[in-house]
């Protein structure tokens with residue numbers, strides 16, 4: 411076996427300082443933030459793993475392209491460069507630029523979903539779910555059964571449950587299904603990839619029942635990389651070929667380009683159908699911007715056009731996947747379980763298992779996230795009962811989430827393996843004495859999108 415390290419295909423040219431607070435300063439900062447990491451200031455954080463969205467580093471080629479950005483109101487050079495790249499990537503003739511993914515969701519669903527209809531998915535992303543509901547429709551998640559076994563090493567736990575999808579389409583509610591939307595990779599369920607076999611079967615079912623099939627493809631390149639590694643029929647194919655094969659199966663796509671677009675902002679809707687394009691375009695012009703910029707500046711379109719090329723480079727995807735897998739091994743060796751197998755854009759810590767002394771209503775995932783900040787200045791997001799649990803009016807937990815997880819999202823091209831080793835070290839210290847981690851209780855919470863604005867207090871330990 412070749413034991414040489416896999417190198418990132420770039421070196422660092424411009425650096426940004428990161429803050430180091432003392433333990434006392436971190437304690438005070440977290441108390442001021444109401445024990446909610448979303449309320450922390452970025453300059454209080456040493457390693458920020460809150461999100462991989464819009465947080466990646468750009469390249470010299472992206473920044474030099476940005477200098478060429480054409481800011482003409484209509485028909486800018488930068489628009490045509492962007493459009494050509496998206497058409498080459500997806501094969502879709504109609505391309506609508508939007509400022510970020512959720513604007514595309516709103517615009518597409520307004521033309522596609524009617525009140526009472528269903529959107530069916532392997533798992534809807536949270537804003538996708540919200541936009542389905544805002545369109546008056548209902549969101550149905552049908553993850554495959556393997557997704558709920560956090561420890562199983564099955565390669566494609568992001569797949570949709572095909573039997574359940576067929577049953578729904580053939581059953582009494584089948585006529586209500588307005589779209590089948592496959593999220594690749596499945597961000598809501600452990601960053602797990604979706605197999606091409608699953609997408610092919612979804613295509614066949616959608617054709618048979620006459621239902622539009624769309625991709626929510628924020629991580630189109632990372633899904634393609636994992637397909638190349640894990641699905642034998644695709645060994646040896648390039649990420650671009652596999653991504654294109656996935657887009658070929660669908661009728662259109664939504665893409666938040668803040669992820670695999672390798673930029674801070676941007677999104678796109680891709681369509682095959684001209685009439686649907688016309689409906690979406692009118693909405694785009696009314697709410698986002700003219701159809702050749704859609705809420706983006708010319709310099710953004712230039713960075714994006716270059717970003718969607720760079721993200722498909724096998725050397726880049728290889729090193730990113732290797733780096734995440736290596737972090738997973740370090741964390742597992744320290745005695746902390748992560749959702750298996752490791753994906754690419756994030757690792758999900760099994761906080762429920764690490765902190766059995768905390769009940770779900772004491773929010774073990776949130777407690778672990780807070781401890782990572784207190785001990786090491788690391789910020790991450792809870793995906794457990796605080797975020798997903800059902801609560802009564804007094805903010806008491808009524809229905810716990812199925813799992814108590816913490817997501818470590820890994821920004822693209824930002825942190826070195828030394829930074830990630832530091833994260834594993836801080837976790838290892840917590841794992842040596844997990845009982846010192848205190849639980850939390852809710853002090854105040856808004857009625858909607860609780861996790862962003864909730865305020866908590868530590869339970870005295």
Ligand SMILES: *Cc1c(COP(=O)(O)O)cnc(C)c1O
Pocket residue numbers: 463510511512513535537538593594597626627628666667668669676677
């Ligand atoms: C980020 C994301 C979105 C929403 O995109 P924004 O750019 O954040 O508005 C939708 N779907 C998936 C799968 C995402 O990861």
